[in-house]
Amino acid sequence: MRTTVKELQDIKAALDQHSIVAITDASGCITYVNDKFCSISKYSRRELMGKDHRIINSGYHPKAFFHGIWSTIASGRTWHGEIRNRAKDGSTYWVDTTIYACMGPAGEPTQYVAIRTDITQRKADEAQLQRYAEDLAEKNKELEAIVNTLSHDLRSPLINVQGFGKQLTCACERIQLAFSAVPDRAVPASAVRQPLEVAIPQALKFINAGVSRMDALLAGLLRFSRLGREALTIEQLDMDAMVADAFSAMRFQLDAAKADVRAGPLPAGFGDKVQTSQVLGNLIDNALKYRHPDRAPRIVVDGHLEDGQAVYSVADNGVGIAPEHQAKAFEIFHRLDPDGPPGEGLGLTIARRVLERQKGRIWVESAGEGGCTFHFSLPSTEPQPLPMP
Amino acid sequence: MNNAGARAPAILIVDDDEGHAILARASLEAAGLSNSIQHFRDGQSVLDFFFPAGPGPHAVRGGAYLMLLDIRMPKVDGVEVLRRLKADPELRNLPIIALTTADDAREVERCHALGCDVYLQKPVDYDKFTEAIRRLGLFMTLLLIPPAKKS
Numbered sequence: 068m069r070t071t072v073k074e075l076q077d078i079k080a081a082l083d084q085h086s087i088v089a090i091t092d093a094s095g096c097i098t099y100v101n102d103k104f105c106s107i108s109k110y111s112r113r114e115l116m117g118k119d120h121r122i123i124n125s126g127y128h129p130k131a132f133f134h135g136i137w138s139t140i141a142s143g144r145t146w147h148g149e150i151r152n153r154a155k156d157g158s159t160y161w162v163d164t165t166i167y168a169c170m171g172p173a174g175e176p177t178q179y180v181a182i183r184t185d186i187t188q189r190k191a192d193e194a195q196l197q198r199y200a201e202d203l204a205e206k207n208k209e210l211e212a213i214v215n216t217l218s219h220d221l222r223s224p225l226i227n228v229q230g231f232g233k234q235l236t237c238a239c240e241r242i243q244l245a246f247s248a249v250p251d252r253a254v255p256a257s258a259v260r261q262p263l264e265v266a267i268p269q270a271l272k273f274i275n276a277g278v279s280r281m282d283a284l285l286a287g288l289l290r291f292s293r294l295g296r297e298a299l300t301i302e303q304l305d306m307d308a309m310v311a312d313a314f315s316a317m318r319f320q321l322d323a324a325k326a327d328v329r330a331g332p333l334p335a336g337f338g339d340k341v342q343t344s345q346v347l348g349n350l351i352d353n354a355l356k357y358r359h360p361d362r363a364p365r366i367v368v369d370g371h372l373e374d375g376q377a378v379y380s381v382a383d384n385g386v387g388i389a390p391e392h393q394a395k396a397f398e399i400f401h402r403l404d405p406d407g408p409p410g411e412g413l414g415l416t417i418a419r420r421v422l423e424r425q426k427g428r429i430w431v432e433s434a435g436e437g438g439c440t441f442h443f444s445l446p447s448t449e450p451q452p453l454p455m456p
Numbered sequence: 457m458n459n460a461g462a463r464a465p466a467i468l469i470v471d472d473d474e475g476h477a478i479l480a481r482a483s484l485e486a487a488g489l490s491n492s493i494q495h496f497r498d499g500q501s502v503l504d505f506f507f508p509a510g511p512g513p514h515a516v517r518g519g520a521y522l523m524l525l526d527i528r529m530p531k532v533d534g535v536e537v538l539r540r541l542k543a544d545p546e547l548r549n550l551p552i553i554a555l556t557t558a559d560d561a562r563e564v565e566r567c568h569a570l571g572c573d574v575y576l577q578k579p580v581d582y583d584k585f586t587e588a589i590r591r592l593g594l595f596m597t598l599l600l601i602p603p604a605k606k607s
Contacts, residue, residue, distance in 0.1 A: 219528055219557045226557065226578055227475035234482065273475040392531065402530060
């Protein structure tokens with residue numbers, strides 16, 4: 068008998084070392100808690116005794132969840148599940164829980180023993196994994212869209228190269244035919260004039276333009292893909308200084324266009340200095356590039372804090388973007404007006420990618436004619452480092 | 457440009473890529489088609505042609521037209537042109553061959569949903585392209601915009 072008691076004491080000691088243990092009476096009032104229960108709930112034993120488990124209810128689970136637990140254990144069955152609780156300091160924790168009903172001689176539960184394991188970390192990891200999965204799905208969709216656009220954009224100049232290459236062949240055949248039709252060197256100019264003066268130069272023009280276009284597209288694609296691999300150095304950014312730098316880097320063009328530039332005091336954000344400067348430079352460059360022909364450009368950079376984000380804006384009084392074209396503005400290689408100022412249709416795509424990698428966002432607002440405002444956000448507090456890229 | 461009463465429809469090429477339009481025209485001509493051919497550089501200009509707004513050439517009442525429509529264009533794209541034409545009770549029967557540069561199932565579906573007659577992937581070989589149009593027998597289709605109603 069003595070050894071049995073000793074054995075039970077040992078098992079209880081081992082259990083206390085491993086698990087969070089609580090015992091309640093039949094009405095749910097706490098009659099016993101071990102040290103681990105106190106330490107995870109941050110309540111003292113005295114605060115817990117005589118209370119029921121509502122003291123650690125986090126409000127996360129619906130009422131029906133707890134009804135389910137009660138109906139299970141009150142009928143003498145063991146309940147097993149995961150519960151999110153709230154500690155005294157307001158922090159929450161997850162416990163994998165088994166509640167065992169101790170039955171009395173009358174067939175009614177006399178008390179309940181609850182044994183729990185802290186699974187807070189596992190729950191956090193699961194949530195993180197879920198976020199990664201969603202992120203990956205989103206990235207996959209984006210990649211698919213890029214491949215789709217690219218296949219179209221690369222094929223377009225290719226059609227010209229092939230089609231006009233064929234025209235060249237035809238022109239060549241016509242000249243050869245003219246030569247073979249008459250004795251040497253007596254070819255009439257009229258027979259070769261059209262191919263030499265019209266068909267061949269036209270074909271060469273389109274072939275050369277097509278090849279240059281494909282070259283530019285591939286170079287742009289490489290630039291875009293390189294961006295995604297570059298390591299980011301996240302630091303607190305002095306945006307006022309960065310905007311001043313961006314303006315002074317473009318001083319010549321801004322002065323030449325008689326641009327009126329202003330920058331309000333800007334909140335600090337957290338991001339990569341080099342890449343964020345590129346975004347700023349690109350937005351200011353766009354504001355200048357797409358200025359209205361009838362008025363001197365005005366560029367206003369502003370910013371404020373909102374929901375833990377530093378939100379910046381670059382507003383101009385340029386040609387604006389019609390609402391129906393705004394979504395396309397960020398598409399890779401998309402140019403709203405191919406006859407407009409030169410560009411490869413990559414600036415805003417890169418800006419979006421750069422900001423997303425820094426946990427920021429970019430969007431545009433424009434009523435059309437009156438100009439447009441690009442907004443972008445960055446975290447205003449230091450982001451938690453992520454274990455995965 | 458006036459086709460009123462003519463049996464052969466005027467062919468309207470709507471394509472933002474000048475090279476593609478020249479190649480299409482060249483291959484149609486090489487195939488012996490004598491239809492008049494007009495090129496529109498974007499969706500808006502062909503909409504202006506059918507829904508007169510301001511100066512510029514306009515569709516002739518009673519004229520017959522067939523449209524080769526590039527889908528991917530900046531600003532007003534082919535899908536939008538299709539949507540506008542198919543929503544018009546008088547223009548909805550205008551035969552339209554949608555052209556796309558890349559094979560995109562979603563785009564094909566979208567065009568069919570909008571009532572596009574034929575959908576062709578822009579082939580690099582324009583001879584095949586002409587052959588396809590011929591095989592489809594669309595040139596046999598006579599399409600008339602109804603004459604102006606007398607009120």
